[in-house]
């Protein structure tokens with residue numbers, strides 16, 4: 001393929017999905033896609049990165065059922081109101097109507113918290129830190145886009161319960177840290193985690209914090225979110241403990257949802273180039289493709305040597321010897337489109353020299369490497385590729401952050417593909433009218449105040465970046481928050 005990623009992102013993305021075989025869109029229910037092995041292998045890798053982070057932060061895995069009883073679903077009023085328009089219901093079994101209907105879970109709270117109410121009695125039952133890997137269903141009414149917006153999607157949800165609000169806040173910061181380790185550290189995808197405005201928080205939460213990355217078309221994509229639930233759900237579901245004075249107390253909760261499909265989409269979009277995908281070394285299903293350069297008569301000799309290299313490297317990398325009956329040119333192109341980080345080419349002349357050619361996907365550079373040195377050469381080249389991808393992604397991301405003092409200046413910069421910081425009257429509930437006015441005129445969305453950057457340790461529950469004497473870009477009244485604005489997926 002050869003499509004200008006920045007000039008025509010939508011075509012680029014649709015083509016990538018086809019040529020790299022990431023998913024098949026021909027499944028016959030709208031909004032549901034078949035995820036193909038090349039994508040699923042990297043998605044599994046993302047899950048592994050998160051498993052390690054969950055382990056590090058003392059979370060335990062569990063499995064909760066897919067169906068949620070309607071009675072449980074309705075317990076937290078704001079939550080149910082927020083999700084009901086998108087819920088798929090199970091109403092029949094065989095040819096009989098069920099007496100009660102069950103929701104296919106759009107998110108886990110209503111299924112998990114009635115169980116937590118049974119599990120939490122005393123202080124010794126806290127904290128609970130449990131996560132689940134799986135998928136949920138939301139009957140989206142907006143246009144669907146593969147891996148970005150679907151009616152069924154893969155994710156992780158962690159549901160934590162604490163005795164005190166300060167532990168819950170600390171958990172939100174820890175959740176942000178996990179996002180930094182995986183989404184930025186492992187995949188090289190930069191983001192800002194915002195505290196969302198009050199009118200745009202998770203249904204039933206006190207506060208929502210969400211990580212937005214910037215796609216090549218200048219729109220932001222939310223890739224993970226974490227929520228301070230306060231005591232709304234513990235009161236609705238009766239999650240309470242008896243404190244040291246023998247008094248009943250409602251627990252404080254958080255929930256965290258890294259959107260695995262979206263994280264994958266962001267990785268594909270941020271690192272790909274006009275010729276195809278470029279997969280960071282750590283996340284690549286195949287890290288090194290070995291292409292034998294065969295000529296009539298030398299096949300046995302070259303394949304034997306290539307096979308030896310495959311065996312030698314298999315202990316330190318995910319390696320594939322490509323023995324398909326295709327030309328080397330076809331194979332080069334095929335692995336390039338799929339974004340395999342490193343390629344080894346080996347032919348008769350290389351064997352005579354005791355060397356092989358090592359080609360690097362992002363730079364296109366080729367070098368001769370002694371066969372005995374391949375192990376150390378690929379480890380080094382893989383790490384360098386990952387570092388290069390991350391550093392150029394970070395540079396682009398930071399370059400596309402800007403500021404504006406008026407709505408027109410803001411709109412112009414958003415049109416250039418930027419995320420723009422503006423003075424805004426407030427991000428409390430009253431600011432909603434100002435946000436609506438901006439959206440109607442410039443089709444942009446308030447992302448919120450900065451909670452933390454991908455490359456920063458600091459988390460700000462209350463932004464210290466306050467405007468002084470500036471005017472809200474929407475209504476012209478004195479501003480009391482600096483918020484970022486962008487177009488969103």
Ligand SMILES: [Zn+2]
Nearest residue numbers: 425434472475
């Ligand atoms: Zn305003």
